Amino acid sequence: MLIKKGAEASLYLEEWHSRKVIRKHRLPKRYRVLELDMEIRSQRTLHEPQIIHKAKEAGVPTPTIFMVDPVEATIIMEFVEGKQVKQILDNLSLEERYRLCLRIGKLIGCLHNHGVIHGDLTTSNMILTPYGKVVFVDFGLSELSKELETRGVDLHLMKRAFQSTHYRCAKESFDAVIEGYTKVVGDKEAKNVLEKIREIEKRGRYISER
């Protein structure tokens, strides 16, 4: 059963060896040339499970991977029950939202401490399970890096996601994320990353404070 048709891949909810699983299939894109299409799809299919494994080492909840097929560009993984943070964030109480964002910040901190850059930190890629666990999904654009630059870009994306999708509570949410992040990576690193984010924002075009 197709449960989500993303921009890049389709997610199917299926039964696999009497288990509820997600089959993630990166679809061929008719708009791009065959060589580029194959390259992008197989590379991302191989890459994603490796990074997901790395995230587990960092102590960040991610789906369990069952099978990978780079030729078909398919990954079979655990189905995570719960709600997307995107769906619930705006309707939480101030306190609940603060705690959730704090938690998200800590998890991002863990990822970055282990050199994992998620690459698509939006609230649609975080699932809150009924047990209160936050599970990070969709590592399709992630990379391994300890560079300050990539960490900055990663968090900058999170900030942008709040501003575009949760504009009513963007500032408080991102502030809480940074608070949690700081607790994990330490004051010095957090300060550096925040400075980097400011630099990235200025580098982006047409910021009035430049």
Add this chain to the structure above:
Amino acid sequence: MIPSGHMQTLTSTLQIKTLQSPTTSSRKTAQTPLQIPLSMHPIHKNITETKSQKESYNINGPFCLGIESTADDFSVGILSFDGEVLANVISAYVPEEGGIHPREAARHHTRVAGKVLREAFQRSGIKPQDILVVAFSQGPGLGPCLRTGATAARALASYLQTPLVGVNHCVAHIEIGKLITGARDPLTLYVSGGNTIVSAFEAGRYRVFGETLDIAVGNCLDVFAREAGLRQKKEALGAMVEQLASRGRVFAPLPYTVKGMDLSFSGLLTAAVQLLHEQKLHLEDLCFSLQEVVFSMLTEVTERALAHTEKPEILLTGGVAANKRLQSMLSVIAEEHDARFCVAPKEYVLDNGAMIAWTGILAYQHNITVPVEKSLVKLKWRLDEVYAPWAEG
């Protein structure tokens, strides 16, 4: 199209209460701006019909004159408040070599300003006294160029004693696209020499969902073209790359950099220029590969934003919008997501005065004007800083 007689009634009877009166030092400030009811809004009309029937109506005011001068083009557009384009005269500055030199471009604008204004009035068939509002591109853009257009606009507004509206160039690209193509609530991909933005309207503003982290896509293509020895004459550099690319067959891998919905082109440009200097590939193949990678990146982020926002239309605008390969890629994803793909004719996707005039009208109808003494240009004016109440569905 609203017949002229009808328009008269509109002016006299259908004035909607406004929040505040526009603040300008001119005589006309006492007037309440004309409000056109939504049902009469030009996006509800068939534009091509409007154009072909232009002659059969005696077009009535009010009118807005818009001046565009953010970069290499100086342009004047004149529109009636019901969205009829009466004139859209564009004069482009073509550098003898290299990219746009801001001072030289501004010099060009100063030189042609009078001529372009006169021609716009001639084509529109209206008199300067018929202008109710003067709009100008207040930013973002190159300082000297912006200031030249702003000076002309201030002079004109003072002389004609009309209110002045400062228009955001990026907003204007979206608004004219909506007017011309009939798109109502599009996801916009705005690609030009200075901008690469994926944007959609949410709660009062055009939000930026994705943008370049370094150089603009048009800049990337232009610099590559110049490195390859191409020189801009009548045809734009981008068009030359497009032509060469259409003859390319061999695909060479180049860095593909998408970060979420943001893009980066500088590494790609460096790699492409390196390949160029190695001279192992035909220029046609290299142009082909560059275009494929660049446009695939753009299409990917556009599709991602489309899936995220679930907008009913994709609007393509900016100078790079003229590229047929990019158009075909975007129409593929539009089709897959049941969205309508919209792109305006070239004169409305390139920088033009009509888009400034039209956005000026929309802003003026919401009492957004600027007093001459506060009309300083804003070089880094972001799209998402602009409050755009007129776009509210």
